[in-house]
Amino acid sequence: MQLVLERRAERSTKIAILSPLIAIVLTLVTMAILFAILGKNPIAALNVYFVEPLTDSYSLMEIAVKATPLVMIAIGLSFCYLANVWNIGAEGQFIMGAVCGSWLAVVTNGTGAGPWVLPAMLVMGALGGALWAMIPALCKVKFGANEILTSLMLVYVADLIMDYLVRGPWRDPKGMNFPTTATFDPVANVPVLIEGSRLHAGAIVALIVVMLATVMLGRTIKGFEIRVVGAAPKAARFAGFSSDRLVLFTFAVSGALAGLAGIIEVAGPVGVLQPGISPGYGFTAIIVAFLGRLNPVGILIAGLFLALTFIGGEGAQISMKIPLDLTKVFQGILLFYVLACDSLILYRIRLISPFRKAADGTA
Amino acid sequence: MGLLEAIFLSVIAASTPLLLAAAGELVAERSGVLNLGVEGMMIMGAACGFAGAYLTGSTLIGALFGIAAGAALSLVFAALTLGMAVNQVAAGLALTILGVGLSGLIGAGFVGEKIVPAPALYIPFLTGIPIVGRILFGQDGFVYFSVALVAGIWWFLYRTRAGLILRAVGDSHTSAHALGYPVLKIRLFAVLFGGGCAGLGGAFLPLAYTPFFIPGMTAGRGWIALALVVFSSWRPLRLVGGAYLFGAVTILQLHAQAFGLGIPSQLMSAMPYLATVIVLVLISRARGTAGSAAPASLGMVFVPDR
Numbered sequence: 001m002q003l004v005l006e007r008r009a010e011r012s013t014k015i016a017i018l019s020p021l022i023a024i025v026l027t028l029v030t031m032a033i034l035f036a037i038l039g040k041n042p043i044a045a046l047n048v049y050f051v052e053p054l055t056d057s058y059s060l061m062e063i064a065v066k067a068t069p070l071v072m073i074a075i076g077l078s079f080c081y082l083a084n085v086w087n088i089g090a091e092g093q094f095i096m097g098a099v100c101g102s103w104l105a106v107v108t109n110g111t112g113a114g115p116w117v118l119p120a121m122l123v124m125g126a127l128g129g130a131l132w133a134m135i136p137a138l139c140k141v142k143f144g145a146n147e148i149l150t151s152l153m154l155v156y157v158a159d160l161i162m163d164y165l166v167r168g169p170w171r172d173p174k175g176m177n178f179p180t181t182a183t184f185d186p187v188a189n190v191p192v193l194i195e196g197s198r199l200h201a202g203a204i205v206a207l208i209v210v211m212l213a214t215v216m217l218g219r220t221i222k223g224f225e226i227r228v229v230g231a232a233p234k235a236a237r238f239a240g241f242s243s244d245r246l247v248l249f250t251f252a253v254s255g256a257l258a259g260l261a262g263i264i265e266v267a268g269p270v271g272v273l274q275p276g277i278s279p280g281y282g283f284t285a286i287i288v289a290f291l292g293r294l295n296p297v298g299i300l301i302a303g304l305f306l307a308l309t310f311i312g313g314e315g316a317q318i319s320m321k322i323p324l325d326l327t328k329v330f331q332g333i334l335l336f337y338v339l340a341c342d343s344l345i346l347y348r349i350r351l352i353s354p355f356r357k358a359a360d361g362t363a
Numbered sequence: 364m365g366l367l368e369a370i371f372l373s374v375i376a377a378s379t380p381l382l383l384a385a386a387g388e389l390v391a392e393r394s395g396v397l398n399l400g401v402e403g404m405m406i407m408g409a410a411c412g413f414a415g416a417y418l419t420g421s422t423l424i425g426a427l428f429g430i431a432a433g434a435a436l437s438l439v440f441a442a443l444t445l446g447m448a449v450n451q452v453a454a455g456l457a458l459t460i461l462g463v464g465l466s467g468l469i470g471a472g473f474v475g476e477k478i479v480p481a482p483a484l485y486i487p488f489l490t491g492i493p494i495v496g497r498i499l500f501g502q503d504g505f506v507y508f509s510v511a512l513v514a515g516i517w518w519f520l521y522r523t524r525a526g527l528i529l530r531a532v533g534d535s536h537t538s539a540h541a542l543g544y545p546v547l548k549i550r551l552f553a554v555l556f557g558g559g560c561a562g563l564g565g566a567f568l569p570l571a572y573t574p575f576f577i578p579g580m581t582a583g584r585g586w587i588a589l590a591l592v593v594f595s596s597w598r599p600l601r602l603v604g605g606a607y608l609f610g611a612v613t614i615l616q617l618h619a620q621a622f623g624l625g626i627p628s629q630l631m632s633a634m635p636y637l638a639t640v641i642v643l644v645l646i647s648r649a650r651g652t653a654g655s656a657a658p659a660s661l662g663m664v665f666v667p668d669r
Contacts, residue, residue, distance in 0.1 A: 005447065143644045148452065160633045325465075326468060339457065
């Protein structure tokens with residue numbers, strides 16, 4: 001008996017819709033087994049992870065706060081991945097966006113600058129992320145250097161640049177030597193939506209990004225170009241679409257969105273620039289992009305789901321002493337199942353017995 | 364021991380994990396499989412290797428644990444990319460995310476513990492030769508093994524029939540399949556070999572480099588190993604030069620930091636990563652129109668038709 005893959009005559013629309021759900025169910029089963037191995041009650045642990053955060057308004061708002069950067073970064077990444085461009089350095093672009101935007105907050109700190117500061121910071125953040133993303137994009141277009149490796153290496157460099165700034169020139173003189181900038185002025189803060197919570201206007205920005213991306217991918221020539229270059233590079237060349245230009249474009253868009261997410265995170269929930277502003281948003285966003293099937297609305301749902309795992313993971317750590325690393329394990333397993341289930345859209349698995357094979361006369 | 368000798372010794376130590384991981388990945392890529400999960404397999408090798416050595420008190424068993432952990436992760440990767448025809452780039456990223464999480468989970472109980480580092484193997488008389496004696500004949504077992512491994516891979520790829528078949532599979536899986544070679548089976552072995560090597564490279568860190576385990580201690584070495592394979596143009600012997608070059612960059616920036624030349628330490632710490640980007644650009648540019656040296660089927664999905 002042997003399991004083999006067989007190409008379907010056409011892609012299965014049924015599986016295309018079901019695949020993320022199947023993947024989530026399989027992940028939950030795997031997680032339950034893992035909890036049992038760790039000696040925790042699986043039902044109680046799953047409850048803390050996936051149900052409890054949905055039962056009180058504070059946690060619900062925290063989910064929105066965590067989903068905001070995830071969705072924004074993942075939308076940008078989906079542009080890249082649709083075009084078969086592999087930007088995996090969004091974490092670095094997120095950090096550089098936060099750094100560039102924070103520069104304005106640091107220099108205007110305590111000067112009584114007007115309300116222009118925040119909009120200017122957001123622009124700086126998007127620019128910073130986009131420029132940082134241009135490095136791997138240009139290295140690829142000009143020299144043919146593999147963008148996977150260069151974009152990832154620049155994550156470490158961005159992290160070190162931020163570390164240098166907050167320990168050196170930008171360190172808060174009144175900060176007791178902690179590596180952090182001074183707390184941003186109110187004009188440099190993203191306004192909160194609901195008084196007394198951390199839910200901020202960035203969530204609305206994320207929703208706008210989802211809408212714009214939907215229109216762009218579905219209704220414009222550029223969106224069509226992205227799809228064609230990714231799905232059929234040869235046909236795209238005949239149509240006169242330049243893949244080099246698209247590499248630059250998708251990197252710029254994803255860098256700008258990651259950078260915007262970075263400055264919104266710093267000027268919103270965090271309030272200062274300091275190491276550890278991101279619990280790996282740039283990497284988790286890769287999972288969000290795939291779980292959302294590289295579709296803007298799908299990404300919105302996937303972003304909320306993965307944000308739920310962050311909040312659930314924190315809850316599980318506090319109430320059940322489950323290590324925080326389990327959230328990463330969960331995310332990795334989820335991505336595996338998503339990819340495997342996606343494969344079933346194009347292929348079906350068939351069981352072949354050695355006897356039938358011989359009878360068919362095929363090898 | 365003079366400063367120069369100390370620098371050489373530490374360069375070799377810093378290069379060895381890169382060389383081990385890159386050598387394994389080179390074989391996998393030569394068979395046509397791009398496994399971007401090296402970082403994940405290395406950190407799992409580090410966590411499991413340390414756990415094994417701590418629990419048994421034996422460096423050798425620790426190393427075997429590391430190999431097993433790397434190979435086990437690569438088996439998951441193989442099941443997806445070879446069995447389920449999943450995109451190799453995405454699956455490799457998933458493997459790294461999973462490996463980092465799992466290693467944190469496994470290693471959590473061992474943080475702060477110490478073990479006895481792998482002993483240097485002294486060879487009587489030869490080790491006593493001034494200057495080069497300790498550099499050439501006073502290393503730990505990992506270092507000798509890494510050099511032997513690369514030599515073995517070179518011999519296998521270019522001097523054996525099996526190596527020729529493996530390269531054929533990597534260059535044209537359809538032709539190899541048509542000739543009757545079991546493409547997926549060959550790739551499975553290559554991926555497992557790569558996983559074992561990455562696990563061993565990771566295990567080297569807590570077993571010989573620093574005698575303790577820290578979460579995330581691989582610090583991007585898996586990605587640098589991937590870049591080294593590109594740097595070497597997929598040739599094993601060039602890998603040695605590349606790995607030692609990167610080891611040297613890592614160590615020299617540490618010494619420069621110690622001297623405190625007024626350069627921010629962060630800029631120095633960024634050197635290995637910046638060097639990777641620069642080297643990738645230079646290599647890719649030098650190849651230019653001459654065409655890529657990469658195996659022609661690298662990263663492509665293969666589903667045998669029947």
